[in-house]
Amino acid sequence: MSTKVHLDRAHGLLLLREMLRIRRFEGKCAELYQAQKIRGFLHLYDGQEAVSVGVMQALGPEDATVGTYREHGQAIARGVPMDLLMAEMFGKVEGCCRGRGGSMHIFDRGRRFLGGNAIVGAGMPLALGVALADRMQGRKAVTACFFGEGAADEGEFHESMNLAALWRLPVLFVCENNLYSMGTPVGIAEAETAIWHKAAGYRMGGEAVDGMDPVAVEVAARRAVERMREEGTPYLLECRTYRFRAHSMFDAQLYRAKEEIEAWRAKDPIMRLRDWLERAGHLHPGDMDRLEAEVEAEVAAAVAFAEAGTLEPVEDLERFVTMDEVPR
Amino acid sequence: MSAAPATRITYREACRQAIRAAILADPRVFLMGEDVGRYGGCYAVSKGLLEELGEARIRDTPLSESAFVGAGIGAAIAGMRPIVEVMTCNFSLLALDQIMxxxxxxxxxxxxxxxxxxxxRMxxxxxxxxxxxxxxxxxxxxAHIPGLRILAPATIEDARHMLAAALADPNPVLIFEHIMLYNMEGELDPAVQGVDIAKARIRRPGRDVTLVTYGGSLFKTLAAAETLAGEGIEAEVIDLRVLRPLDTAAIMASVTRTRRVVIVDEGWRSGSLSAEVAMRIVEEAFFELDAPIRRVCSREVPIPYAAHLEQAALPQPETIAAAARGLVRPAP
Incomplete structure (x- = not known):
């Protein structure tokens, strides 16, 4: 893939459409949560769509992705079908993980989407192993490892950054810095709030980009991935972003001001890209309505698929606790 | 048919041979952990393997248990067959999140x-x-955690052959090697080409009392059985070998014969594996018992440095024999 991003009409609409798919899917999830169709924890990605959509443009089918617990957007951008995702949210056996994982544990073997990890930072060592295995087996693949800035509080972040740099593992560390680990502002938890600065301590390259701009993210990710494929070295990409909604469905948001949320909403990645495409003459009258209608139809079909899904028989409860063979 | 003569080797050497053979047999297998390469392994298990097999297959890691255990998991998911050595189970706590x-x-x-x-391995x-x-x-x-298989090789044969079976298992397998066994010498029968990792074994048959144990406590328990034999008490010694899933059938079969049980476990008693074994016997063979179940476990203290205190904290042949004697010939 080239590092050059040709933001022509087709590519602009693709980015817009992908972000819209995530936004509308999750809007529906929130609604279905209120309707008690979806339970447990539900962490919405609203506001952070540009990060996943931008990064995924740099990956090919041979590459791997390790996600966080706020990973619906990462999964959708990676190409996990929305209907399998929604069925998973419903706890149905037709879900991508047969309803065993739920919102926080989306896995898709075919797309090398390796979870969905609800222990902050715990996906980072996994990403090292995947990258190591790829290299030992002669594959040119890279592994994109998503985590929030809260993961930088964890020892696993530092252990993983060190080992990746030491062993020159092709891992793209994608920090989605949304400024809050649950309700704690980054400045209360981190002595150095510019997460990408930490890369220097491991002799690793890194940079911060505007995580509200999918094009900026894509450009940076393509540049990093291209270098990684040649040199095999890891890279830390800090995407500065913001979640518009609460941490989870149980969060009263006592820790941040409405004005702050509104200020960030003005930087909404979907609105920004839409406006830019319009000004550049790439977005034609009717485009937005058509996109919205297509996405709405996809979400509606996913909900119908999930509704029509079935429950795994309880007799199968213990299936896959241990495996009879390694799936191929 | 002329059988090759049995060779006399240490437990350590058996572990080393197992690792070497596994790496030579399968390009997906590699060893990583702290000091496994240049140092030769904290307990010298992997001595010489780096020189023979190279840095790609024998990987020294930083002191980052969580990262290298997690990397082992990721590599396993992505097609490799890693052997990860956590120097001792004491450090496995730093990787517990990854394991669990x-x-x-x-x-x-x-x-x-x-x-x-x-x-x-640890x-x-x-x-x-x-x-x-x-x-x-x-x-x-x-052994509390569903999804894991837990092995405790106590013999030279198990040390040599359990690893290959563990690597063939599609699931995460944890192998616990007792530190007091590494220097133990024994005969390795070249006719044995492999072992199962599912069954317990009777290491000494007997009819009067069953002594259930595993790992480092096996030889203390066998010593106790020898003492008891001198007193006319025939103890049957079961080596669990596999701590999860437990071979309960073997335990019940023995208990049904002897009707008396002592469980010997170097772990602490409270909330323990010995408690689990005892409860399974209660659930499945309560009416076969002629006496209460006894346990010989480590005393509930952090293990102290001073030799006499350390020994007092651990199960010993004398305490095991005393527990068995008390069941077979209760004091009047």
Whole structure:
């Protein structure tokens, strides 16, 4: 893939459409949560769509992705079908993980989407192993490892950054810095709030980009991935972003001001890209309505698929606790 | 048919041969851990392997248990067959999250999309005056976790052959090697080409009392059985070998014959593997028992440094024999 991003009409609409798919899917999830169709924890990605959509443009089918617990957007951008995702949210056996994982544990073997990890930072060592295995087996693949800035509080972040740099593992560390680990502002938890600065301590390259701009993210990710494929070295990409909604469905948001949320909403990645495409003459009258209608139809079909899904028989409860063979 | 003569080797050498053979047999297998390469392994198990097999297959890691155990899990998911050595089970606590929340959950949580064919080796147990932070026996803790297979090789044969079976298992397997066994010498029968990792074994048959044990306590228990035999008490010694899943059938069969049981476990008594074994006997063979179940476990203290205190804290042949004697010939 080239590092050059040709933001022509087709590519602009693709980015817009992908972000819209995530936004509308999750809007529906929130609604279905209120309707008690979806339970447990539900962490919405609203506001952070540009990060996943931008990064995924740099990956090919041979590459791997390790996600966080706020990973619906990462999964959708990676190409996990929305209907399998929604069925998973419903706890149905037709879900991508047969309803065993739920919102926080989306896995898709075919797309090398390796979870969905609800222990902050715990996906980072996994990403090292995947990258190591790829290299030992002669594959040119890279592994994109998503985590929030809260993961930088964890020892696993530092252990993983060190080992990746030491062993020159092709891992793209994608920090989605949304400024809050649950309700704690980054400045209360981190002595150095510019997460990408930490890369220097491991002799690793890194940079911060505007995580509200999918094009900026894509450009940076393509540049990093291209270098990684040649040199095999890891890279830390800090995407500065913001979640518009609460941490989870149980969060009263006592820790941040409405004005702050509104200020960030003005930087909404979907609105920004839409406006830019319009000004550049790439977005034609009717485009937005058509996109919205297509996405709405996809979400509606996913909900119908999930509704029509079935429950795994309880007799199968213990299936896959241990495996009879390694799936191929 | 002329059989090759049995060779006399140490437990350590058996472990080393197992690792070497596994790496030579399968390009997907590699060893990583702290000091496994240049140092030759904390207990000298992997001595010489780096020179012979190279840096790609024998990987020295930083002191980052969580990162290299997690990397082992990731590599297993992505097609390799890693052997990860955690120097001692005491340090496995630094990787517990990876073992419990990733290795043990991903197959089920992903709906069977991924297996984690990982082998984790670690030293366990007390006896070398290493004090509280280096003397834990944590295999019983790990045996609590669904999704893991827990092995405790006590014999030269198991040390030599359990690894290959563990690598062939599509699930995460944890192997606990007792530190007091590494120097043990014994005969390795070249006719034996492999062992199962599912069954317990009777290491000494007997009719009067069953002594259930595993790992480093096996030889103390056999010594106790020898003492008891001198007194006319025939003890049957069962080596569990596999701590999860437990071979309960073997335990019940023995208990049904002897009707008396002592469980010997270097782990602490409270909330322990010995408690689990005892409860299974109660659940499945209560009416076969002629006497209460007894346990000989480590005293509930952090294992101390001073030799006499350390020995007092651990199961000993005398305490095991006394427990068995008390069941067979209760004091009047």
């Amino acid at each position: 929340n990733n290795a043990a959950t991903i197959p089920h949580m992903s709906g069977g999309q991924f297996a984690v064919p990982l082998v984790l 030293a366990t147990g007390a006896g070398r005056q290493l004090a509280a932070q280096h003397s834990h026996s944590l295999e019983g803790w790990f």
